[in-house]
Amino acid sequence: MTVAISSVERVTSEALTGPPSQWLAQRLFAGFSWPAHVRYCRWLLAENPAARDGDHLPLYVFSDGGRPAGQLAIIPADLLLEGERVRAGWCVDFHVLPTHQRKGIGHELLRAAALDFPVLLALGETEASARLFRSCGWFDAGQQTVVTRPVSLTRVALDRLLRRPAAVKSRDCRGPAIITSIAALRRMGIDDWATRQTRAGVPRTAEFVLWRYLRCPGLTYVLWALESEGQTACLVWRRLPDRSGWRARILELICPPEAGVEQVRGWLRAGLRALRSRGCGVCELRATDPTVLAAFGAGMLARRSLATHLVYGRMDGRPVPRVPITQWSLTAGDCDVDAMEARRELS
Ligand SMILES: CC(C)(COP(=O)(O)OP(=O)(O)OC[C@H]1O[C@@H](n2cnc3c(N)ncnc32)[C@H](O)[C@@H]1OP(=O)(O)O)[C@@H](O)C(=O)NCCC(=O)NCCS
Structure with missing residues (x-):
């Protein structure tokens, strides 16, 4: 069943895998297998914890003369903005066929999604999308910071000197406990932290983390329980190929919102130690939170750069609080869904 909103339809489960959707997906995501695309969409739209009562989240599809020409998916986010919870959504999988671009x-698509999600958020990843969001009057909060640092200085130096890829240790020392269940996440107190969060951001719940990382098709995330000052936090990371052998991309450190720099540093140090013992050469973090950045960014060889812009706004012209990026607690896990990589891994 589909519900028309002007020329945009909210495509529900039956239509998602139907011929029109397949026609569009094969043009937008050529090179990936159709089953991989369907699996990815099922995870994004049907298995998402925000999808309730057997229905799944809509995919907004624009049709031109009966033929789909563009699409937008939304990851719902229970956004905390200046102390208020707002129903918001991250714009993901946003594409218009090249033949149909610059026609509005x-x-x-954004207008249709805004009927369901009053505040929309996006990372203006391309010049075109960044301009589009700004042309809608959205607020540009600023850029996320990416920090890259070697995990083991001596090893990286030796590998460079000998021009060899970093060796991966076969023997793992006893490492942090790996979190694999929603029960383990709940035992850490994560649902309680979500209600205590004070800054702008997307509060984490155990249900969201389970879906986002442990059930994500195609991509493998590792969740470690780390100790600092007698308190447990959860470090989420992913392994990527790198010149130095492999690098760890830290997606986020989920911890109590009131944790200070020293405590966060304790968790990160424990994480870096464990990564080093596994042969990781370089570690990368993408965040907005000054506490996390301060705790991670030390070290002469750390490199900092700016990543994508966070933009957000409403489509009905009503104002939203303008909160600069330094007051947001956003992590790579919020929005970097790596959709193309997930499809590639599944294909
Ligand atoms: C981003 C994208 C979805 C925009 O779709 P679109 O239908 O072309 O956008 P619209 O026609 O509604 O554009 C509205 C405004 O956005 C801006 N804009 C859109 N595309 C632009 C481009 N290529 N260059 C500069 N400005 C652009 C313009 O201000 C435009 O208004 P104008 O045409 O009157 O100047 C489309 O370009 C696309 O599919 N790009 C490739 C994938 C992508 O970048 N996805 C977004 C990831 S976050």
Whole structure:
């Protein structure tokens, strides 16, 4: 069943795998297998914890003369903005066929999604999308910071000197406990932290983390329980190939919102130690939170750069609080869904 909103339809489960959706997906995601695309969409739209009562989240599809020409998916986010919870959504999988671009379709898709999600958020990843969001009057909160640092200085130096890829240790020392269940996440107190969060951001719940990381098709995330000052936090990371052998991309450190720099540093140090013992050469973190950045960014060889812009706004012209990026607690896990990589791994 589909529900029409001007020329944009909210495509529900039956239609998602139907011929029109397949026609569009094969043009937008050529090179990936259709089963991989369907699996990814099922995870994003049907298995998402925000999808309730057997229905799944809509995919907004613009059709031109009966033929789909563009699409937008939303990851719902229970956003905390200046102390208020707002129903918001991250714009993901946002594409218009090249033949149909610059005709207002992107704008129409956003307008349709805004009927369900009053505040929309996005990372303006391309020049076109960044301009589109700004042309809608959205607020540009600023850029996320990416910090890259060697995990083991001597090893990286030796590998460079000998021009060899970093060796991966076969023997793992006793490492942090790996979190694999929602029960383990709940035992850490994560649902309670979500209600105590004070800054702008997307509060984490055990249900969200389970879906986002432990059930994500195609991509493998590792969740470690780490100790600092008698308190447990959860470090989420992913392994990527790198010149130095492999690098760890830290998606986030989920911890009580009131944790200070020293405590966060304790968790990160424990995480870096464990990564080093596994042969990791370089570690990368993408965040907005000054506490996390201060705790991680030490070290002469750390490199800092700016990543994508966080933009957000409403489509009905009503104002939203303008909160600069330094007051947001956003992590790579919020929005970097690596959709293309998930499809590639599944194909
Ligand atoms: C981003 C995208 C979805 C925009 O869709 P669209 O239908 O072309 O957008 P619209 O026609 O509604 O554009 C509205 C406004 O956005 C801006 N804009 C859109 N595309 C632009 C481009 N290529 N260059 C500069 N400005 C652009 C313009 O201000 C435009 O208004 P104008 O045409 O009157 O100047 C489309 O370009 C696309 O699919 N890009 C490739 C994938 C992508 O970048 N996805 C977004 C990831 S976050």
